[in-house]
Amino acid sequence: MIPIRPPSSSDLRHLPSPITVSISLDALTRNFQQIRQSIAPSTKILAVIKADAYGHGAIPVAQTLEPLGIFGFGVASVMEGIALREHHIHCPIVVMGPLLPEHLREIIRHQLTPVISRAEIFQQLIDQLPPRTTPFPIHLKVDTGLHRLGFEVDQALSLLTTYSLSNAPVVIEGFLSHFADADNHEHTLTNLQIQQFLAFIDQAKKLGIHPPLLHMANSAGILFHPTAHLGMVRPGLMLYGYAPRQEGSSPSIALQPVMQATTYVAHLRSLQPGEIVGYNALFRTRRPSQIAVLPVGYTHGFPRHLTGVGHVLLKGEQAPIIGKICMDMMMVDVTDIPHPAVGEEVMLLGRQGTQEITAEDYAGWLKTIPYEVLCGIGGKANRIYLPQTLGSSPPP
Numbered sequence: 001m002i003p004i005r006p007p008s009s010s011d012l013r014h015l016p017s018p019i020t021v022s023i024s025l026d027a028l029t030r031n032f033q034q035i036r037q038s039i040a041p042s043t044k045i046l047a048v049i050k051a052d053a054y055g056h057g058a059i060p061v062a063q064t065l066e067p068l069g070i071f072g073f074g075v076a077s078v079m080e081g082i083a084l085r086e087h088h089i090h091c092p093i094v095v096m097g098p099l100l101p102e103h104l105r106e107i108i109r110h111q112l113t114p115v116i117s118r119a120e121i122f123q124q125l126i127d128q129l130p131p132r133t134t135p136f137p138i139h140l141k142v143d144t145g146l147h148r149l150g151f152e153v154d155q156a157l158s159l160l161t162t163y164s165l166s167n168a169p170v171v172i173e174g175f176l177s178h179f180a181d182a183d184n185h186e187h188t189l190t191n192l193q194i195q196q197f198l199a200f201i202d203q204a205k206k207l208g209i210h211p212p213l214l215h216m217a218n219s220a221g222i223l224f225h226p227t228a229h230l231g232m233v234r235p236g237l238m239l240y241g242y243a244p245r246q247e248g249s250s251p252s253i254a255l256q257p258v259m260q261a262t263t264y265v266a267h268l269r270s271l272q273p274g275e276i277v278g279y280n281a282l283f284r285t286r287r288p289s290q291i292a293v294l295p296v297g298y299t300h301g302f303p304r305h306l307t308g309v310g311h312v313l314l315k316g317e318q319a320p321i322i323g324k325i326c327m328d329m330m331m332v333d334v335t336d337i338p339h340p341a342v343g344e345e346v347m348l349l350g351r352q353g354t355q356e357i358t359a360e361d362y363a364g365w366l367k368t369i370p371y372e373v374l375c376g377i378g379g380k381a382n383r384i385y386l387p388q389t390l391g392s393s394p395p396p
Contacts, residue, residue, distance in 0.1 A: 018295040018328070019348070020262045021381035023056050025064045025388040027241060027256040032068055034253050035235050039222065043229050046094060046215065048236035050076035054371060055378025056240055056258055059087045060385050065239075066091055072113075074234055078103045081112040094139060094174075098149060104128050108136070115176065117141045117149040119159055126168055135171035139213070142200050144193040146180040153200050160207050174213030174232070175201060182220035182228075183244040190221075194228050220244040223252060242359055242370045257358060260350030261377050265314070265342050267293035268334075277331050278323020282307065289335045292319065294346055297328045301376030302348070306330075309365040312346050316353020319346075349377060 035045065047070055053061040062073055062084055072092030075081050081093045094113045095103075101124050107114050108129060116122050116138050129136055140159075143150030151159065160172075177197045181189045197216055204210075215232040217225060222233050224246060237244060241257035269291040277283045277291055294312070298304055304325045311318040312332055319332040334340045349357055359370035359377075366373070 016264060016343075017382060018263060019300050019377075019381055021055075021378050021383045022260045022262070022350075022386055023060065023378075023383050024256070024258050024260070024386045025060065026386070027258045028056075028061060028064055028239060029068065029388070031239050031241055031255050031258065032065055032070075034255060035222065035233075035238055036069075038253055039229055039233060042231075044071035044213070044232040046070075046072050046074050046092075046232055046234045047239055048074040048096075048218075048234050049239075050074065050080060050096070050236075051375050052080075052379065054236065054240050055375045055381075057378075057383050057385070058084065059089075061239075062089045063087070064388065071232060074236075078106050078112065082106060082110050085110045085112075092137075113137050113139060113173065115139045115141050115149075117143075117151060119151075119155070122159065122163070122170075126170060129169040132169055135169055137173035138170050139174035139176055140172050140211075142175060142177045142197060144177045144196040144200075144216075145189060146178050148178070150177065153196065153203075156200065157203055157207070160204060160209055172209060172211050174211050174215060175204065176214070177216040179216065179218055179221055179225075179228075182218060182225060183246060185246040187225070190225055190228075194225065197228075237371060240374060242374075257350070259359075259374060259378055261348040261381070262350070263294050263296045263346050263348055265292045265334075265340060265344045265346060266295045266329075268340060268342060269293070276323075278307075279326070280324060282324050283322040283331075287335070289333060290340065291322070292332050292334045292340055292346075294330050294332060295328065296348065297326045297330055299327050300381065301373075301379065302330060303366060303376070305366050306362075310362065311357070312348055313352040313355050313357060314340060314344060314346050316355050318355065 047065050049058045049061050052058045066089060072094060074094045074096050076097040078095055081095050084093055092113050096115045099114055099121050104125050141150035142156050143152055179190055213232050214230040215234055217228040217233040219235050219238040221228045222235055241255045243253055243255055271285050271289045271291060273285055273287055275285050296302055302325055306321050307324055310321045314334060314337050317337045319334050321330055322333050323331045359373040362373040363370045
């Protein structure tokens with residue numbers, strides 16, 4: 001059998017991509033600077049870049065932010081942390097997701113900082129650590145109401161009392177907790193969480209334990225709960241250009257979306273009144289219509305639920321999504337847009353002319369959150385990184 005040789009990347013450069021996701025490193029830098037200016041100068045920043053930096057690319061994002069005076073990065077898994085180390089990210093990398101015993105060897109090997117939520121993992125880490133001249137840093141998570149990961153307060157205090165940390169090969173570098181409802185305009189639950197976390201910190205101090213890092217404020221915590229800033233904050237969504245919102249209030253910080261997504265008109269169809277478009281005859285024309293076929297679909301992060309509620313931009317005008325979105329195609333109505341042409345750029349996410357489509361728009365159409373939108377669109381795309389003019393040199 002003759003082996004099949006895949007085309008080299010140079011062979012493909014002349015071919016249009018079904019979707020182009022552009023990442024503005026300048027916008028990322030500006031957003032970081034806005035966050036830096038909104039908190040106290042002494043407050044550290046742990047940038048959350050889990051889920052491949054919410055679809056923006058964890059490696060380029062980390063390479064852009066590391067020279068800007070950041071404390072470190074928060075990831076969900078050991079594999080995400082290893083990838084950063086293999087690309088020469090040297091600052092602290094905090095693994096915030098759940099841990100199994102088999103993760104510990106790689107955590108030690110790659111000098112990752114584990115977030116400990118179970119006593120068994122704490123002991124197993126101690127057992128696996130080789131002799132060290134300096135203690136291995138860990139963060140201890142306390143559950144104050146989210147009821148996902150973390151020790152109950154009494155369990156955490158029991159752990160601190162039971163273990164003789166002065167002789168242990170680990171050092172508790174940080175205490176952390178996580179909000180359950182920080183973007184709600186009703187602050188009762190969040191205030192209770194803050195109070196419970198601060199009370200725990202006071203009790204730990206009485207045991208002689210004073211970690212230098214205390215953190216619980218995510219993006220919503222940064223914006224709406226300054227008493228929770230403590231010594232370090234954990235921005236995620238804000239880095240990528242979107243501010244959590246509370247009912248009846250406008251964001252108090254100027255952010256710029258980092259991600260833009262475009263495609264092109266792949267085909268045009270002229271239809272008469274009464275003709276169907278797409279699977280299951282979901283849409284039927286009511287007038288002479290011109291339909292554009294776009295080479296993107298739910299495999300590119302555009303769910304079928306967008307049909308009938310979402311739109312794209314062509315020539316700076318809205319083109320409604322019609323018919324059921326397919327795996328790798330969607331149809332839009334361009335009847336009211338003058339002279340559409342095959343090959344023309346279509347804006348899926350971003351600004352075209354005076355119109356703009358944001359991740360918040362998609363979240364409204366899909367009844368979800370911008371986090372899911374960004375991860376879905378950017379997660380599988382071949383991203384390009386726009387030339388950087390601010391801060392550090394652009395990643396390779």
